[in-house]
Amino acid sequence: MTAAANLPGAVTPRGTKPKTVFAPRNIMLYGTLLIFSMYYLLPLYVMIVTSLKDMAEIRMGNVFSPPVEITFAPWVKAWAEACTGINCDGLSRGFWNSVRILIPSLIISVSIAALTGYVLACWRFKGSEIFFGILLLGAFIPYQVLLYPLVIILRELGLFGSLWGLVLVHTIFAMPINVLLFRNYFVALPEELFKAARVDGAGFWGIFFRIVIPMSLPIFVVSGIIQVTGIWNDFLFGVVYTRPENYPMTVQLNNIVNSVQGVQEYNVNMAATLLTGLVPLVVYFFSGRLFVRGIAAGAVKG
C-alpha cells in the first residue's frame, strides 16, 4: 500500500485526516466517561432533589423525579433544628466545632510538617535519614493500634476530650505523609540556592521564610488540601477523642441520620450530608488547578 502511494502520479491524500465524530474510538472513550460520570453524579443528583422535596412527596416513592414544589425547609432544619440525641440545634454546632478543630490543626500540622521537611532536606544531621525512615514507617501503622495508647497519652496530658487534644492527634497523624511531601519537594530545589543564601548571610529561618517558602506555594496547597479534607472528613478521631459538646460535623451528621426517634426524614438527612460535604467540595473547586500543579511538580522533580 505504501509502495503504491509513493509511486509518482499516484493520488495520495493530503492534509490532516478528516475526523469522524462517531469513530469507534470516540464512542468508546466518551461512552466510558459518560457512564462513569453518571455513576458518580447520579447519587449526588438524588441527594439534591430529595433534599429539596417535602416528606409527602418523598413518600410517593420516585427518587429520580425532580421536586414538584421546591422547599428549603429541610436545609434549614438540618442546619439549625435537627436533633442529635441531646441537643436540637442541628448541624450548626458541629460545623463550628469542625471549624474550630480544622483551623488550628491545619495551621499547626502544615507548619510542623513543612519545617520538619525543610530540616530533613536542607539541614541534614547525623541520623536524619533514620529519623525520616522511622517517620515514614509511621504511615504504615494502622490507626486502630494507636487509638488506645493515644487515649492514655491525652489523659496524661490533661487534653482528653478537649478540642486541643484532637488538634494534637490530627497533627501527629498528619506527619508522615506531609513531611514526605515537603521533604521531597525541598530536596528538589537547587542546592546552590541554599549555598548562595548562606553566603548572603541568611540563617536557618531566613532561608526558610525568604527563600524556601516563596518557592513552594504548590506544595503548601497540596498539603493544605490533604489536611483540610482529611481533618474535615475525620470521624474516628472525633468520636474517640472528644466529648459530645465538641463533636465535629461528621459525628453530628451521623447522630442526626441515625437518630431513631420518630420517622426518618430523608430530606433532612440528605441536606445535612450535603452541608457536611460542602467544605471539601469548595476547597477542591477553588484549588484544583494548584493541587494538580503541586502534585505534578513533585512528581517531575522526583
Place this chain on the structure above:
Amino acid sequence: MTHSIEIKELKLAFGAVTVLEDLNLQVGQGEFLVLLGSSGCGKSTLLNCIAGLLDITDGEIHIQGHNVTWEEPSKRGIGMVFQSYALYPQMTVEGNLAFGLKNARMPRPEIAKRIKRASEILQIEPLLKRKPAALSGGQRQRVAIGRALVRDVDVFLFDEPLSNLDAKLRADLRVEIKRLHQTLQNTMIYVTHDQVEAMTLADRIAIMKGGQIMQLAPPAEIYNRPVNKYVAGFIGSPAMNVMEGQLDAGNSEFASARGLSFTVKGYEFDGAPTSGPVWLGLRPEHVQSGKWAAGQPIQREALVDMVEPMGSDTQVWARVDGQEIRFRMDGQEKVDIGDRVPIGFDPARLSLFDKSTEIRL
C-alpha cells in the same frame, strides 16, 4: 598579612570518603587563582571549604589574616558565583542584589548606592526591576556576579561560572571577568575545567587531581614545564605527544623512542640526569615542518599517516623513524597522506618524565 588566603593541612572527608587531604595553598593579595582539573577531582569541594559551606575535617583556613576555619560563610568576606547562577527566583534583580546587604542590616541609602555602583560596572541597570526568569543566561550570570560585588568582599569565589553559557557568551563574559579583576584588584579563585579559561584568566593555575594539587604555577610555566605526565597531558590542545622511550645519560644525553633517537642538548634537567626508561613529551605546536624545519636542532623526515584540516592550521599524524607523532602545519600548506614532510624540533622544549614516577626529569 601577606597572603589573602592561606590554607593549612586541609582535610575533608564525606564519611569514609576522603576527598581532600593535606592540602596547603597560599593565595596572594589580588591574585587570580584558577583551580583546574577533571570532573570529580575536588575543585568545588575546595572552594566550598574556603567559602565555609562545608565543615572541614581537619586543618585551618585563613582569609585576610583571620582564622575563619569555623566562621559562617557570610562572615568570611567572600562572595560566591555559581554555575547555575543560583538567583532567588521570587525576587527581582534588585532584590537579589540587596538580599545579602539587608541580611547584614545595612542602611537603605548605602544599599541603594552599592546596587547603583555594581549595576553600572556590570551594565545591568535596565534589568533591576526584572525577575531572574526574564533574563538571558549571560544576564543572569552578571547579576550573580553583582550579588558578590555589592557585598564589597575581599575574595571572589567562582565555581564554573561560565559552563552553562554558549561559546560566544562565554568568551565575552570571560573578558569581562578579567576586566573586573583588573578594576577591582580583588583576590579571585576560579574553578573551571576549561583550560582556555584557565590560561587566559589566571595569574597562577592549580592543577588538581584526586584531591591534590599537582602543580601550582603561572600559566606559562604550567605549559612549558609541566611537573608530571598528568599535567603535561592535561594542558595543551591538541594534547602533547607522549612517547615511551629511553634516556641515555652519557656525555651527550641521548634519548630515543622506538626508531627515533636524538640528543637532548639544551634540555634543562631538574636534577642530574640518569639513564633509564622515560616518557618523552613533545607538544604538537613545537614541531616545525616544511621550510621552518630547517633551523631546528633536530631534523627528520615524517611520513604522513593522516591529516585533519582545520582551516587556520592542519593537524597531521605522521611517522618519524617508526615513532608516531602528531603536529600542526600551516593551513595554507598542501599535505596529503603518504607525503614525506621535513620536520624539526628543539629538544629544549621537550618534557622528559621518569617512566615509573612520571615526574619531570
